[in-house]
Amino acid sequence: MEAPSPLSILILEDDPDACENLQDILEFDRHRVTTFPSSRAALASPGLKTADVILLDWKLPDASALELLPILTREAPEADIVIVTGFGDFDRAVLALREGAADYLLKPINPESLRASIGRLSQRRWLAKEKVRSEEMFRHLVEAAPSVILILRRDLQVDYFSPHAERVTGYSAAEITGNGLEPLLTKHDPETVRNVVDELFRQGELWGREAEIVCRDGTHRWLMWNGRVIDDVEGEPALLIVGQDVTEQKQAVEKLVQSERLAAIGEAMAGLAHESRNALQRSQAYLEVLASELEGQPEPLELVARLQKAQNHLHQLYEEVRQYAAPLRPRLAPCAIPRLIEETWANLEHVWRDRDARLSFASPHGPPAVAVDRSMMEQVFRNILENALAACPDPVRVEVRCEEIARPAGPRLRIAVGDNGPGLTVEQKRRIFDPFYTTKTRGTGLGMTLARRIVEAHGGRIGVGDGEGPGAEIIVELPSGK
Incomplete structure (x- = not known):
């Protein structure tokens, strides 16, 4: 791995001494540094759009960091923004990160902390460039690599489904050939799929389009698709599409x-x-x-x-x-999940005591115990139940369904927690597990992110249900050990 190149760094700092100190440290490390005492001077600079990193003081004479963050993100979309401030306020740090800052450093600046932050950003930029370069090479090699290959007609009927496609998706060629792609594309709007296919027939080729598919066992895989129109397949045009599984990448x-x-x-x-x-x-x-x-x-x-x-x-x-x-190291022991959820709900009595709220189970007899870290899993269900209580107006009704299901990797315990609230928007479903994303006025936005880390540390997975009914549904799957 080659060493990252020097970066173009802009410093927005009105304190001359602090500005000079930052400049000396960064120029000693061979970075190209430009300083500005105000936001007006920086926004007028032609070098803003080509900056790699912007060190932004929390309070400038003519603007605050929170005011500047959306402007700088728009004007310099490729730049990483690092907040530099003398205020050791945790809420400010969380707010800055949520608004798009890449890091948050406290004054007086420790040179090693500054170098560590810049080093991380530099390494990330280098890795992003390497990813782009790798994808360009991939386009030239995809036909020689094991790939999902299919021939698709204009009416979305599949004429050919390759053996590797069968292995990746779990569907046989007999199930897909002669039929449409609906089983693989249940996460996509049919009208959108139709529009994309029509566009491909007009343009004649497809390069580097990512799309998520749903396999037979319910798992989701990401494929990078390339394709070309073939003029004559049994007398009419068709699409030859090659998909490379990029889920692991x-x-x-x-x-x-x-x-x-x-x-x-x-x-x-x-x-x-x-x-x-x-x-x-x-x-x-x-x-x-x-x-x-x-x-x-x-x-x-x-x-x-x-x-x-x-x-x-x-x-x-x-x-x-x-x-x-913190790193997660679950200590596994047998645990009856329905009982754990009941106890978690009881521990939240201070939240629902004065409300019309009720927890119920769809099945009175829960499945056998599974091996989990009880404390960690209580945190998962606490976050889910707290979100339901926060989102739902009275009367609050939370229903839990527990069932054992078969998966190729082994049996799983599927726990679905649904509520009768307003449900989740498309954006909320997409970002619910993102760090620092929240629709609440209080909190860090880390609750569901931590829940996902805990579930994945147990070898399971967590996601949003696809149900059409009202309310939100969170689904947790855990290995049942059978």
């Missing part, structure tokens, strides 16, 4: 991006962990002492209770980020 890239984000969060959390825990513990102790001193005084006690509630919320946020950044 796509997952590897996603894991790489995820690991970079985890590394950044872990680095930030390491500096906050010790002092934050101590401060929270001291504050809690003082509040308990204060509450005992104010016994018999309801109004001051109410204020103390509110402070304790805020403390607990802060602790919960801290724990979410800590768990998200």
Whole structure:
């Protein structure tokens, strides 16, 4: 792996000393550095659109970082933006990352922390370029590689379905040939598929289009499609389409991006962990002492209770980020999932106590126990149930269905948790497991991301149900060990 090239870095900093310090560190590492004391000067610079990294002070004389983030993202879409600030405010960090910042550094800047951040961004850019180069090579080699090959007519009937396509999808050629692609494309709108095929016939060829298919066993695979119109297949034009399975590559890239984000969060959390825990513990102790001193005084006690509630919320946020950044090592032991969900619901009584909310099970007799880390799985179902309670107006009805299903890799326990709320939009379904994505006014947006990490650490998977009914449905599948 070759060393990453020097980067073009813009510094937006109104403090001359801080600006000079950053410039000295970066130029010593051979990066090309341009400095600006205000946002107006930076936005007027012709070098903005070609910048690789932008170091952005939280507060400039003519704009704040939150005001500039969407503008810089639009004007310099290829640049990574790193917030540099003297405010050690965790909520600000989460908000900046959610708005598109790549990292968040505290003043005074530690040279090694700055180099580590720039190094990660540089490496990621290099890997992205390598991915593009690899995809270009792939287009030339795809016909010689084991590929999903099919011949598709204008009416979407399949004339040929290759043996490798059978192995990848689990469908036999007899099931697909002479029929349409509906079994493979259930995640796609039929009208959209029709429009794409019509476009391909007009253009005459297809290169590098990614599409998700659904295999016989319910698993989803990503294929990179290339194709060309053949003028005469039994007297009429048809499409010769070659698909290369890129699921593993796509997952590897996603894991790489995820690991970079985890590394950044872990680095930030390491500096906050010790002092934050101590401060929270001291504050809690003082509040308990204060509450005992104010016994018999309801109004001051109410204020103390509110402070304790805020403390607990802060602790919960801290724990979410800590768990998200920490490695997961499940300690497996037999556990009856329906009983665990009932206990998790009971532990949320403080949330639903004064509401018309009910949890029910579709089957009164649950399946046998499965091997899981009980504490981790409780966190998964706690996040799912909390989201249902937050999304649903009264009356809240949450129904759980547990059933054993057969998969090629072995039997699975399928747990579907559905509610009677407004459901999820297409965008929410697509992004529900993305880090820092949330529709709530409070929280880090890491709850469902952590749930996915936990389920995958158990060898399972989690996703959004495809049901047509009202409400949202989250489906968890876990190996049942049979």
